[in-house]
Amino acid sequence: MNENCFATVEVSSNKVFQYQPILVTYKLYRAIKAQSKVVAFPQFDGFTVIENTTDEPATTETKNNRLYRVDIIRKVQLIPLEAKTYMLDDATVENTIEFNNNGSLQQVQLLTRTNKPIIEVQHLPQGIPIGSPPIVGTFRVTSFLPDTVEKGKAFDWVLTVKGNGYLPAYDIAPAAWPKGVTYYEITYDDSIQQLQFPQYVERIYRITLAASDTGILSLPTLQWVYFNTTTKGADTLQIKGAFTKVIPATAVMNTIAAAMYKPVGNTDLLFVLAGIIVIVVLILWVYFKRSNTNADKRVADASVQSQQVVTWNAAAALYQLYDVADGEPFLLAAIAWLKQYQQHYPTQYTQQVNDWLVQLQTALYAPQLTNPIDEDSVRKVLQGFLKMH
Structure with missing residues (x-):
């Protein structure tokens, strides 16, 4: 009977690095008509889980010259948080099968359990920053800065990071900003396609700054070391500085900009904004x-x-x-x-x-x-x- 109805687990890789996504798919195979329900779902302790289960229609596969109906029980992307060996949980499916026994319709119940794959998670190689979740995957970065900005008026330096993999919240600010540059804040928005494996991430950072002097403003080089899953080694996301021309601002715009973008800590900021x-x-x-x-x-x-x-x-x-x-x-x-x-x-x-x-x-x-x-x-x-x- 097990040849007619069984469940399996497929993994994209049994050997990965820490924080490298793994695609795990639980499947149910049936060569006979059966009513099936999952009675025990797997748990994923030690992983960040990105759910990929959808209402996918059943497909067919041939194994050992038998045609099977194949249903997805669960599909997830797992991000291992520690470097160690994991054994994934199994899933249990209860199947009710009807058959004709000498003219009498009878039922039999069959429990099927998936296999338990072993995942070996390795430490990231030397050169990858530790102390916070690292960037793991394949990514690229681009930069946009206006050609001109007004003196004393806040402007955004926009950085866009795109790629596939694991992109945690990350501090991209340099150790220090050039003299004459006021730094206000960094915000970002994510657009994530989590059904793509590895998940696709597009993150747009907006670094809000202001310049106190006219002339050519040179912003510092920004770079972050990450683990490139294609080359299996350390790689660098880098913006080699940026330049813009600071022009004089009108008196009205200068006053409004100064009021709206006072550094945090001025007690009269709310009163100015309210006015x-x-x-x-x-x-x-x-x-x-x-x-x-x-x-x-x-x-x-x-x-x-x-x-x-x-x-x-x-x-x-x-x-x-x-x-x-x-x-x-x-x-x-x-x-x-x-x-x-x-x-x-x-x-x-x-x-x-x-x-x-x-x-x-x-x-x-x-x-x-x-x-x-x-x-x-x-x-x-x-x-x-x-x-x-």
Whole structure:
């Protein structure tokens, strides 16, 4: 019966270095119909586990001239934290098999266990920094620095590290920055494709700095030693310095930059930031309040002008649009006409009227967000709305 139903473990390598990822795949093989469930999952003590199990469809494989249905029980990338010999846990699967015994349907249960692979983990070779998790894999680094920066204004030196393997949080700051350079912080964002083996990592570091003197600014060389799993030895990620030109900053920008990027420890930083935020909010509020009030008044005035004292004549009001100047006057009058149309014929062309109202209002209030309006085309559209009346 075991030839018809069994489970195995496959490993990408039985001999690796410390922190070098291993791909481990637990598989169930069935040559007969069976109901199966995993009753004991493996534990991975001593490893960092990157889960790769997905809802992969079953496949087929041929072993010893027998065709098997193959299901993935579990797939993980394991990162060994210590240099020693590991025995991986097995997985246990309970299989319920039905068969016909002289016309009687019977069931039998079969427990299958996977093998327990041995993984030998070696120490990293000499030359790899110790004391913190090392970088292990194959990586490359690129750098971006603006051609010019303003004196006293914070700017970002952007470093991008890409590759496959293990990339822990790492201190990339040099021992010292050049004279005249203020260092604020280093932040980073990771983009990880963990289903790729070894997992693919793209990390973007942003080093925030400011320069106090104009002229050519030379930033120091940055480098980090790591273990290259392709060459099986120490390798170096290196940025051989970077240069930018520091130009004078305007008085306003210099003041704001100085306030926003004071080194940590100044007790008045929060008060300065709060003051700047309040001023900006007040300016924006006054601007938009005035703009909206004036625009609403113009639309309202145009709406009043397009109405007749007793009844609203849609056709007559539309023909008057031919005498209205293009641009803002036309947009105001057309919006007023559509609003009157909605009021008098609320069930006609509802969606189309709403769409055109939005388009015309956007052209009036936020022209940068839409294409220029062709007035003759708008007049033809409005004429189409009259066909029902």
